Amino acid sequence: MNVIPAIDLYDGHAVQLRGGNPDQRIWDSDEPVEEARRWWELGADALHIVDLDRALSSGRDNDDLVHDIVDESPVPVEIGGGLRGARPIRDLLDPHPTAKAIVATRAWKDRPWLDHICEEFPGRILVGLELKHGTIAVEGWTERTKLTLEEGLHRLDGQDLGGVLLTDIDREGKMMGPNIDTAETAVEELDVPIIASGGISTIEHLQDLEAAGVDAAVVGTALYTGDLDFEDAQEALA
Amino acid sequence: MSERPTVRLLDYGVGNIHSLTKALQRAGLDVELAPATDGAGEADGLVLPGVGAFGPAAQALAPVRDEIRDAVADGLPLLGVCLGMQLFAEGSVEGEGRGLGLVDGKVGPLDADRLPHIGWNTIEHARDPVEALDDRHVYYVHSYALPDNPHTVAETTYGQTFPAIVAFDNVIGAQFHPEKSSQAGRVVLDAYANLLEAYR
Numbered sequence: 001m002n003v004i005p006a007i008d009l010y011d012g013h014a015v016q017l018r019g020g021n022p023d024q025r026i027w028d029s030d031e032p033v034e035e036a037r038r039w040w041e042l043g044a045d046a047l048h049i050v051d052l053d054r055a056l057s058s059g060r061d062n063d064d065l066v067h068d069i070v071d072e073s074p075v076p077v078e079i080g081g082g083l084r085g086a087r088p089i090r091d092l093l094d095p096h097p098t099a100k101a102i103v104a105t106r107a108w109k110d111r112p113w114l115d116h117i118c119e120e121f122p123g124r125i126l127v128g129l130e131l132k133h134g135t136i137a138v139e140g141w142t143e144r145t146k147l148t149l150e151e152g153l154h155r156l157d158g159q160d161l162g163g164v165l166l167t168d169i170d171r172e173g174k175m176m177g178p179n180i181d182t183a184e185t186a187v188e189e190l191d192v193p194i195i196a197s198g199g200i201s202t203i204e205h206l207q208d209l210e211a212a213g214v215d216a217a218v219v220g221t222a223l224y225t226g227d228l229d230f231e232d233a234q235e236a237l238a
Numbered sequence: 239m240s241e242r243p244t245v246r247l248l249d250y251g252v253g254n255i256h257s258l259t260k261a262l263q264r265a266g267l268d269v270e271l272a273p274a275t276d277g278a279g280e281a282d283g284l285v286l287p288g289v290g291a292f293g294p295a296a297q298a299l300a301p302v303r304d305e306i307r308d309a310v311a312d313g314l315p316l317l318g319v320c321l322g323m324q325l326f327a328e329g330s331v332e333g334e335g336r337g338l339g340l341v342d343g344k345v346g347p348l349d350a351d352r353l354p355h356i357g358w359n360t361i362e363h364a365r366d367p368v369e370a371l372d373d374r375h376v377y378y379v380h381s382y383a384l385p386d387n388p389h390t391v392a393e394t395t396y397g398q399t400f401p402a403i404v405a406f407d408n409v410i411g412a413q414f415h416p417e418k419s420s421q422a423g424r425v426v427l428d429a430y431a432n433l434l435e436a437y438r
Binding site for chain 1: 261376
């Protein structure tokens with residue numbers, strides 16, 4: 001299993017937020033490109049970038065920074081946060097053949113659009129499936145749909161996806177550990193890579209996910225607080 | 239055509255084989271799980287999954303190696319995924335033990351700066367029975383690959399060009415994970431399902 005460091009961008013900085021709240025910063029760096037470089041130099045096989053400004057509709061974006069990181073990165077980068085139209089996705093994916101785009105809100109609200117974008121970029125769209133109290137949440141976690149995990153997975157069956165990014169919102173940024181049951185269900189129901197995120201903070205969490213058949217784990221907070229050492233984590237996994 | 243074929247999926251005792259099981263079921267096959275030491279059995283086909291390392295898997299298969307070879311020579315449709323395909327070779331630099339010897343030569347490490355090769359990569363030079371995969375992306379997790387061999391029907395490049403799919407007679411193998419490769423993966427599983435029909 002792959003450990004993918006998360007780089008969350010906010011107002012030109014790389015940050016880690018508590019509970020997605022920009023006023024509660026656990027960690028902050030004004031050199032995001034250097035932070036990204038640190039991860040691939042330590043042997044990361046992929047990077048996970050979220051533009052929090054886009055996700056939170058702050059009126060800003062970090063597109064230039066994202067392009068700078070992806071241009072320099074020797075490893076594939078998956079990019080998400082507020083991607084709701086075909087144009088910003090094309091702007092990200094066309095110049096960067098190994099990059100992938102994460103879509104969430106529009107993927108769940110507009111099925112024909114998801115069909116279309118998956119056809120345009122086969123294998124390069126990751127769908128963010130964000131669970132809150134048992135149903136899929138959208139709009140930066142502020143709105144819940146009626147879709148359960150199983151219904152959501154069923155809807156994605158047969159799409160030409162690059163993977164599903166499974167986030168348990170109740171655990172995100174709180175280092176409570178991943179929800180192994182939901183990960184197992186996703187692994188069994190879909191024939192695409194399953195990427196777990198949210199609350200992963202120990203080597204044991206990673207090993208549990210690996211045993212469940214999960215393909216990659218996005219780790220943010222724990223890597224930046226030092227609770228989890230990246231190289232130790234890589235070593236502990238097959 | 240009326241009954242779903244049953245394939246035996248051999249478990250070497252390491253790693254997760256749930257997603258391959260489910261993918262085979264979605265491709266219209268019934269799956270029976272068996273410890274590797276149980277050998278080929280009576281199912282319509284045999285599947286070697288892609289988890290773990292060459293040495294332990296070859297060791298688990300050693301008592302039934304000849305039985306599997308004979309069954310495959312008699313027309314038992316065989317699918318190998320990732321390590322499962324590497325077990326088609328005579329051996330591997332990765333670990334001790336004999337492969338099935340269906341493909342000449344030894345499995346070797348990829349000549350790349352960064353290993354494992356993990357993530358999506360492109361299929362090149364795809365030909366029958368998987369020509370539909372040309373230029374498609376498939377999902378890889380591996381550090382070793384089969385040597386060049388005449389059974390190669392698709393390739394991928396990562397540091398070096400290596401066999402992505404081999405197919406001959408009643409045998410097909412993929413170095414990538416069809417069970418993680420969405421619609422592209424289905425092409426391989428469907429080709430295997432066709433073998434099961436053809437060799438019924």
